[in-house]
Amino acid sequence: MGALAEAWALLSGGDRETWWTILNTLRFSAWSTTLSFLPGAPLGAALYLGRFRGKRAAVSLLNATMAVPTVVVGLFVYSMISRSGPLGGLGFLYAPGGVVAGQSVLALPLVAAMTFTGLQKLDPRYHETLLALGAGPMRRLAAILREGRFVLLQALLGAFGRVTGEVGVSMMLGGNIRWYTRTMTTTIALDAGKGEFERALSLGITLLAIALLVNFLSHLAVFDE
Amino acid sequence: MSKIKVMPLYVARGLSFSYDRKPALRSVSAVIEPGRSAALTGPNGSGKTTFLKLLAGLVGPYRGSLLFMGRELSEARGLRGKAMYLHQHPVMFRGSVRDNIAYPLRLRRVGRDEAAAKAEALAAEFGLSGLLDRQANRLSGGETQRVALVRALITGAKTLLLDEPTSSMDAGSVALVTEALAALKARGLNLIFSAHDEELVRALADRELRFSAGALEE
Numbered sequence: 001m002g003a004l005a006e007a008w009a010l011l012s013g014g015d016r017e018t019w020w021t022i023l024n025t026l027r028f029s030a031w032s033t034t035l036s037f038l039p040g041a042p043l044g045a046a047l048y049l050g051r052f053r054g055k056r057a058a059v060s061l062l063n064a065t066m067a068v069p070t071v072v073v074g075l076f077v078y079s080m081i082s083r084s085g086p087l088g089g090l091g092f093l094y095a096p097g098g099v100v101a102g103q104s105v106l107a108l109p110l111v112a113a114m115t116f117t118g119l120q121k122l123d124p125r126y127h128e129t130l131l132a133l134g135a136g137p138m139r140r141l142a143a144i145l146r147e148g149r150f151v152l153l154q155a156l157l158g159a160f161g162r163v164t165g166e167v168g169v170s171m172m173l174g175g176n177i178r179w180y181t182r183t184m185t186t187t188i189a190l191d192a193g194k195g196e197f198e199r200a201l202s203l204g205i206t207l208l209a210i211a212l213l214v215n216f217l218s219h220l221a222v223f224d225e
Numbered sequence: 226m227s228k229i230k231v232m233p234l235y236v237a238r239g240l241s242f243s244y245d246r247k248p249a250l251r252s253v254s255a256v257i258e259p260g261r262s263a264a265l266t267g268p269n270g271s272g273k274t275t276f277l278k279l280l281a282g283l284v285g286p287y288r289g290s291l292l293f294m295g296r297e298l299s300e301a302r303g304l305r306g307k308a309m310y311l312h313q314h315p316v317m318f319r320g321s322v323r324d325n326i327a328y329p330l331r332l333r334r335v336g337r338d339e340a341a342a343k344a345e346a347l348a349a350e351f352g353l354s355g356l357l358d359r360q361a362n363r364l365s366g367g368e369t370q371r372v373a374l375v376r377a378l379i380t381g382a383k384t385l386l387l388d389e390p391t392s393s394m395d396a397g398s399v400a401l402v403t404e405a406l407a408a409l410k411a412r413g414l415n416l417i418f419s420a421h422d423e424e425l426v427r428a429l430a431d432r433e434l435r436f437s438a439g440a441l442e443e
Contacts, residue, residue, distance in 0.1 A: 123316065133309075133328065133376070
């Protein structure tokens, strides 16, 4: 109980490092959610609208990429942004850019898959009517995304929740550098390892609150629809 | 004396289609001439809707051959401006009835004011002026069907493919929709429709294509 009280005191007392870590995590998450959403949502919608051979295989591949462990994603992005990698010149490794890049790659298949799966639940007559009325591919894409905006909101929130709670990518690509690339999850891993539970608990409580809020908003989106 | 040969509207030869390997249509062959409305009849699940959707180019790929105005349908570009499919329960987009009727013109890059004016003029022809400002997704079944008809007509389509146009409607709505369809037929539009309603078939159809278990019985 003592640790819990101290954890609460860190949060309510406005402890500078704790709040910096929270805000830094949210900043990384906002960037990576945006960067994964911009290509991911149209990709999922295009997969929904497209009629082509191998569509099933493409959907299976997309679903499979969601199951890739975060450390594998981290390893892949590491090989890209390390000094000897093709994007090494960007200087992203052990920098905020690396965390954002890794989290974006992690969330992209999730956004695409959630968009695709969500749109499949839309009334199929909507797409057929657009086709029948002569809407071209881009018009159909825009109209479907407008009609399925609650699906997009869910995908957005899902991606945000995913990247906020991940630890492997942030640790591997950001290096958990204090006042620079440290996030809530990497701080929890570090502090718990050192046996210093107060800050880990305070950040754990914040993560839990964010997860609940994201879930609540996600359900609200469906309920509103 | 030589006869003038009229090109058939549709020619299906050995037309087959499956949904995820489940056959829905088996080797259907039929010729549909222009100017003669055709009713597709038969029990539920007999292939009527699939046939209509194939004629509209909404589903595919198919096996066999399906010609529209002499061209293989899978290669006929611009078909959607000429043959328009209407669902049994048509979908209305968000917005007013005016927005919905004008929508196909907006897709064709017609200006907002011009599209609205054309929508109003066409709605007036079909006695729908009073509905123009209503929210389209709050119409009754009969009103929705009539608005969907006008929305299809504004594209300039000469062929309407209608899936059960009067199903689940009260008698008053059935009469209004039947009347609208009869007026379209009188204007020379090609009507191809599926129906369980024998009254509708008698009122509109020049011929009947009877489906059973995905095949044509005609």
